[in-house]
Amino acid sequence: HEEEHSVDVDDMGQDLERVLLDREQIDARLAEMAAQIDADYAGRDLLLVGVLKGAVMVMADLSRHLHSAVEMDWMAVSSYGAGTSSSGVVRILKDLDTDLTGRHVLIVEDIIDSGLTLSWLLSNLRTRGAASVEIAALLRKPEAAKVDVSVRYVGFDIPSEFVVGYGLDYAEKYRNLPFVGTLAPHVYAD
Numbered sequence: 001h002e003e004e005h006s007v008d009v010d011d012m013g014q015d016l017e018r019v020l021l022d023r024e025q026i027d028a029r030l031a032e033m034a035a036q037i038d039a040d041y042a043g044r045d046l047l048l049v050g051v052l053k054g055a056v057m058v059m060a061d062l063s064r065h066l067h068s069a070v071e072m073d074w075m076a077v078s079s080y081g082a083g084t085s086s087s088g089v090v091r092i093l094k095d096l097d098t099d100l101t102g103r104h105v106l107i108v109e110d111i112i113d114s115g116l117t118l119s120w121l122l123s124n125l126r127t128r129g130a131a132s133v134e135i136a137a138l139l140r141k142p143e144a145a146k147v148d149v150s151v152r153y154v155g156f157d158i159p160s161e162f163v164v165g166y167g168l169d170y171a172e173k174y175r176n177l178p179f180v181g182t183l184a185p186h187v188y189a190d
């Protein structure tokens, strides 16, 4: 029976502790970021590089606020090491299809936590002959920073708590929530 397999947002709502950013707040901020990006890259061809899987929602919504025709490509990376924190050693699971030589590249990310993943990605892409490489991230946890990464476009600075929704997952779930929230403790407990 089909209905038994469907999960609706009300069910997921029970798993949430609180909503940190609702969809209107996210969309309004992405529109502002897009206006800034349009202005900064006026007259230049831009390649957006989304980091799978978390940045899918940010990429989709940010890019649709842009007024210029951009290209999009995707990378998937994974941090080596156990646990929920980044080790800084990154492995490429899916590389770009695009040659970066001479390109203006904007990395699109969901969240910067320790900064280790983006710091690695930034230096990796900068070795490929791009004209410029900058970062746009929806969320940043300033208190969790282990390395200083210069992020040109930041949506929101948030407290150092684990968040889900709008692309961000806990055990691959909750990515489809249209907002960003924190999980209720019963979800972690088992």
Ligand code: XMP
Pocket: 054, 085, 086, 109, 110, 111, 112, 113, 114, 115, 116, 117, 118, 161, 162, 163, 164, 168, 169, 170
């Ligand atoms: P670093 O520490 O390298 O980590 O900046 C960035 C990556 O870690 C994941 N991450 C999170 N995922 N909720 C999530 O669902 C969070 O609160 C969170 N903090 C970090 C994420 O994949 C990000 O790209």
Ligand code: MG
Pocket: 051, 052, 053, 054, 055, 110, 111
């Ligand atoms: Mg990510």
